[in-house]
Amino acid sequence: MLAQNKTTPFLLGYRLYVVAFFIFLAAPLISAGAFAFNDSLFPALPWQGFTLDWFFGDTEPKLGMFHDRRLLQGLYYSFVIAIFVSALSVFVGTTNAFLFVRGEFPGKNFFYILMVVPLVIPGVILGISILVLASDTANYVENRFDLELEFLRPGLMLVVLGQFSFIATITSLVITARLKKFDATMEEAAFNLGASRARVLRTITLPFLRPAMIAAGIVAFLVSFENFNTTLFLVGSEAPLTITMYDRMAKVGSTPVLNAVSFFLMVGSGLLALLSIVVQRDKSAR
Amino acid sequence: MQNKDIKRLSLFLLFAPFALWIILLIILPHIGMVILSLKEKVAPRVYEYSFANYLEFLNEPIYWNTLLRTGSMSLLVTALALLIGFPIAYYIAKIAGPRSRGGLFLLCLIPLWVSDLIRAFGWILLLRETGVISNFLQWTGLVGAPVEFLYNDVAVIIGLTYTVILFMIVPLVSTLDGMDNSMIEAGYNLGGNGFTVLRRIIVPYAMPGIVAGCIVTFMLTAGSYLTPILLGGKNSSWFTEQIYNQFITRFNWEGGAAFGMLLLLFTSLVIWLGLKLSGQTLANTVAKS
Numbered sequence: 001m002l003a004q005n006k007t008t009p010f011l012l013g014y015r016l017y018v019v020a021f022f023i024f025l026a027a028p029l030i031s032a033g034a035f036a037f038n039d040s041l042f043p044a045l046p047w048q049g050f051t052l053d054w055f056f057g058d059t060e061p062k063l064g065m066f067h068d069r070r071l072l073q074g075l076y077y078s079f080v081i082a083i084f085v086s087a088l089s090v091f092v093g094t095t096n097a098f099l100f101v102r103g104e105f106p107g108k109n110f111f112y113i114l115m116v117v118p119l120v121i122p123g124v125i126l127g128i129s130i131l132v133l134a135s136d137t138a139n140y141v142e143n144r145f146d147l148e149l150e151f152l153r154p155g156l157m158l159v160v161l162g163q164f165s166f167i168a169t170i171t172s173l174v175i176t177a178r179l180k181k182f183d184a185t186m187e188e189a190a191f192n193l194g195a196s197r198a199r200v201l202r203t204i205t206l207p208f209l210r211p212a213m214i215a216a217g218i219v220a221f222l223v224s225f226e227n228f229n230t231t232l233f234l235v236g237s238e239a240p241l242t243i244t245m246y247d248r249m250a251k252v253g254s255t256p257v258l259n260a261v262s263f264f265l266m267v268g269s270g271l272l273a274l275l276s277i278v279v280q281r282d283k284s285a286r
Numbered sequence: 287m288q289n290k291d292i293k294r295l296s297l298f299l300l301f302a303p304f305a306l307w308i309i310l311l312i313i314l315p316h317i318g319m320v321i322l323s324l325k326e327k328v329a330p331r332v333y334e335y336s337f338a339n340y341l342e343f344l345n346e347p348i349y350w351n352t353l354l355r356t357g358s359m360s361l362l363v364t365a366l367a368l369l370i371g372f373p374i375a376y377y378i379a380k381i382a383g384p385r386s387r388g389g390l391f392l393l394c395l396i397p398l399w400v401s402d403l404i405r406a407f408g409w410i411l412l413l414r415e416t417g418v419i420s421n422f423l424q425w426t427g428l429v430g431a432p433v434e435f436l437y438n439d440v441a442v443i444i445g446l447t448y449t450v451i452l453f454m455i456v457p458l459v460s461t462l463d464g465m466d467n468s469m470i471e472a473g474y475n476l477g478g479n480g481f482t483v484l485r486r487i488i489v490p491y492a493m494p495g496i497v498a499g500c501i502v503t504f505m506l507t508a509g510s511y512l513t514p515i516l517l518g519g520k521n522s523s524w525f526t527e528q529i530y531n532q533f534i535t536r537f538n539w540e541g542g543a544a545f546g547m548l549l550l551l552f553t554s555l556v557i558w559l560g561l562k563l564s565g566q567t568l569a570n571t572v573a574k575s
Contacts, residue, residue, distance in 0.1 A: 014373070021370070025397055027412060028448065098300050103301075118311075121312075121505075122505060124511060124526045124530075129316050129319040129546065130315045136322075225401070226402065228402055229512075232511070249407065259407075266400055273398075
């Protein structure tokens, strides 16, 4: 089908198709970002001139995102949740990588599939199942021992656990892939030179894994930051940014301040994603 | 002997986080959900075990219609994503020069890092009555009055395909990337035309990537919540919306848990069928990418 060397009409059409696809890819992102700079009360055409009010404006009809307390709070909670989720996921991802690359135990393939499964369970289901178990446990403890376990009620803790439940799979896969490429003779050489186990781990193996751990951490951070489905069922009064934005969109209707937040998030996650790529490329002769 | 003990201990220590994660956050919650879905409220605070919640699903056509609709639209979106995405993945992996390849792949990944919410928001701004496309059509004179493109099935399908297509392209690029170009050349040299080479050589080679992409795409689509609701409006009738209504609006947790189980069983069944039909396993598709 796809002749490669000569420029035929077919190849030209193919190129046009690829260009059209990337326009399709970019269009909604551009429209979400661009209206942040439109000097109008609605995110719609016509273009009324350039403004930064939707970022920095401090008076009511045009209250900018950096003066909007609820949005800033959402940003803060999202940040806290994402930090905890990525730290936990990188830790468990690393132990899983050692478990499945180095460990020998019965039923290893079965457990490996079990590790991948959370990724294909719909996020909504993860959310409700964890909500059900946590509430059941909390109710039981309350009835039986008259103890109120606040952390098992919807709130930050449950959101972190809910997101961690499937993000850990992503970090495990990333770090496992890296550990598989490790050359075992490097460790043997260190052992032969008289190094202890802990020292080999600290000076040889973990530095080798570091790019993958950092990249996995960034991916976990971003996935956590943008998660909605799982979070929706587990959220308490401390709503992260995606939930706050959704409430705004559904109840108040959209104003360009949402475009400003979108622009801010797109630039932020774009930079982080680039960082993760740079970190992974660094020194890892792939 | 001592060495063996250390090995045992370290294996145990490595197994502990894995076991805690899978048991506490995946297995026990799902068992809890199954038990809850089998409970029926017979009086305030009194429950009995029965299949009442599942029977209600079967007796109420609106429920199973919604599930079937969600399933068939998800399959349509998966097929569309494969049809649109495969040529793009092939272009990136095989046709683009080595320099533009990385750049194109990165361009593909950028929307991946943008929240569903922002992507749906972008589509709303493009498609609604006062949106960019409607304005553009008026400006060119093709239409006389504002046109509403939002709140219908086409908008939902466009939005969903857009949301998931990257999860199709990424595994496809990585499998096609590992394919030796000489295999394609051999196909041509043996007298195959473009279509034969595609059907007999490229597609079979890319099968693990295709299946992996389809599984992830289908699961994400069937489990999506934001895109159908924001682009389809109040009457999008997506199954996750029914689950949300049972849980949050009607506070009927037993019914919601049953619906959740049904969604899980239904999507697992579709994926199992897909794996059987294509002769692949979960381990050599999703786990690989």
